[in-house]
Amino acid sequence: MSILPGEAHHAATRRHADTGEAFQRPVTGTMTFNNNDAVIEAGLAGAGLEQLHTYMAEPHLKSGALTQVLSSTLAI
16 A cells, blocks of 8 residues: 655546535545455445445445445446
């Protein structure tokens, strides 16, 4: 895993999962993984937003361990 702290690189436009409202947030760093299980573990540990395939996130969403915060249509 690598964490790259620093200034915002760009503002990412997203849509809220519940309301569909578009919003922008600055991206202030990245985490890079070469293992999908590590991505899930980071999300479960509260490391930030994780982008996962539905089949990977589903058991954790059903258990309440993870919460969907962005809609399936991420970019505008």
